[in-house]
Amino acid sequence: MSRHRVVSHERIEGVFWVTQPDGTKKLATINLALGRSVYGEKILQFKGREYRLWDPYRSKLAAAIHRGLDSVPLWRGEKVLYLGAASGTTASHISDIIGLEGRIYCVEFSQRVMRELMGHVAAYRPNIIPILADARKPEDYRMTVERVDLIYCDIAQPEQAKILADNSDIFLKDGGWIMLAIKASSIDATKAPSEIFRREIATLENRGFLGLRQISLEPYDKAHLMVVAQYRRRSREE
Ligand SMILES: C[S@@+](CC[C@H](N)C(=O)[O-])C[C@H]1O[C@@H](n2cnc3c(N)ncnc32)[C@H](O)[C@@H]1O
Numbered sequence: 001m002s003r004h005r006v007v008s009h010e011r012i013e014g015v016f017w018v019t020q021p022d023g024t025k026k027l028a029t030i031n032l033a034l035g036r037s038v039y040g041e042k043i044l045q046f047k048g049r050e051y052r053l054w055d056p057y058r059s060k061l062a063a064a065i066h067r068g069l070d071s072v073p074l075w076r077g078e079k080v081l082y083l084g085a086a087s088g089t090t091a092s093h094i095s096d097i098i099g100l101e102g103r104i105y106c107v108e109f110s111q112r113v114m115r116e117l118m119g120h121v122a123a124y125r126p127n128i129i130p131i132l133a134d135a136r137k138p139e140d141y142r143m144t145v146e147r148v149d150l151i152y153c154d155i156a157q158p159e160q161a162k163i164l165a166d167n168s169d170i171f172l173k174d175g176g177w178i179m180l181a182i183k184a185s186s187i188d189a190t191k192a193p194s195e196i197f198r199r200e201i202a203t204l205e206n207r208g209f210l211g212l213r214q215i216s217l218e219p220y221d222k223a224h225l226m227v228v229a230q231y232r233r234r235s236r237e238e
Contacts, residue, residue: 003021004018004019004020004021004044004046005018005019005046006018006019006028006046006047006049006051007019009027009065010070011070011071012065012070012071012072012074013075013076013097014029014030014074014075014076014096014097014098014099015027015028015029015054015065015072015097016028016029016030016051018044018046018051018053026053026054026055027053027054027056027062027065027066028044028051028052028053028054029051029052029054029093029096029097030049030050030051030052030096031043031050031051031052031096032095032096032099032100032125032127033092033121033124033125034050035050036124037052038052038088038089038092038120038121039055039058039087039089039092041053041054041055041058052092052093052096054093056220057220058089059089059090059093060090060154060181060217060220060221060224060226061090061093061094061152061179061181061226062090062093062220063217063220063221063224063226064179064215064217064226066220067215067216067217067218067220067226068215069213069215069226069228072179072228073149073150073177073179073228073230074094074097074098074150075097075098075149076097076098076099076101076102077098077099077101077102078098078102078148078149078150079102079103079104079105079146079147079148079149079150080094080098080102080103080104080105080148080149080150080151080152081104081105081107081145081148081150081151081152081167081171081172082094082104082105082106082107082151082152082153082154083107083135083151083152083153083154083155083163083164083167084107084108084135084153084154084155084156084157085106085107085108085117085130086108086110086113086117086154087113087116087117087120087121088106088116088117088120088121088122088128090152090154091104091106091117091121091128092121092125092128094152095121095125095127095128098127099127100126100127102127103127103129103146104127104128104129105129105131105141105144105145105148106122106128106129106130106131107131107133107135107141108130108131108132108133109132109133109134109135111132114130114132117130118130129144131144131145135153135155135157135163135167136159136163136166138166138167138170138171139170142170145171146171147171147172147173148171148172148173148176149173149176149177150172150176150177150178150179151164151167151168151171151172151176151177151178151179152178152179153167153178153179153180153181154180154181156181156183156186157186157187158186158187158188159187160180160182160187160200161180161182161200161201161203161204161207162203162207164178164180164204165203165204165207165208165209168207168209168231169207169233172231172233173231173233174231174232174233175230175231175232176230176231177228177229177230177231178204178209178227178228178229178230178231179226179227179228180200180204180226180227180229181217181224181225181226182196182197182200182224182225182226182227183221183223183224184196184197184223184224184225185223187199187200193223193225197214197225200227201214201227204227204229208231208232208233208234209229209230209231209232210229210230210231210232211229211230212227212228212229213227213228213229214226214227215227215228
């Protein structure tokens with residue numbers, strides 16, 4: 001019998017709290033690719049289901065949930081565009097949450113990590129569509145990606161907010177959501193993180209994003225902020 005206890009997250013569908021035998025609590029998602037771990041995370045069985053623990057030190061989305069983000073704009077069946085998917089740590093948990101009816105388009109420009117994403121993760125998860133491309137050039141994958149409900153952006157690059165807004169204008173539904181992980185040191189290591197965060201947020205506000213919510217990812221990621229906001233598609237006259 002499993003010595004773990006699993007309960008649904010209070011607010012977020014498809015996300016669970018696992019209480020381990022030593023009493024500590026970890027996040028988890030239901031494993032879509034049975035028996036396969038993606039980044040060495042623990043797999044456990046509970047009441048006929050297989051769960052993968054979700055490490056907040058490896059995934060900024062898990063860190064944001066641990067830090068109190070209690071409504072993640074992510075539901076079963078959704079279409080997601082993921083900018084900066086790397087080898088699929090966070091993307092794999094999103095793949096678990098949206099399930100086989102959903103789709104996650106994973107844009108990544110490093111050939112080396114793309115190979116890992118394809119061979120180790122996407123090969124076992126039919127809802128992951130890997131795209132080797134530069135997120136600064138959304139025109140290059142315009143024909144591959146459909147209109148999406150959420151864009152998740154974690155490219156650790158200067159001008160992240162602009163890149164995300166440019167992608168939103170092409171791919172995001174009116175009323176859709178964005179999640180942006182901002183790493184201050186990747187944008188400008190000489191400036192205070194608060195200044196960098198303010199600048200990126202101002203870009204999002206100027207580009208039509210509403211109801212911005214900010215979550216510091218400390219202590220899991222130093223000087224990182226997760227921003228969640230809703231998109232309002234502008235008419236041509238605006
Ligand atoms: C911090 S890592 C992402 C980690 C990943 N989000 C996770 O949680 O599993 C940033 C990734 O973005 C990729 N990247 C950076 N700039 C990019 C760009 N312009 N287009 C596509 N990918 C980019 C990098 O190659 C790197 O793999």
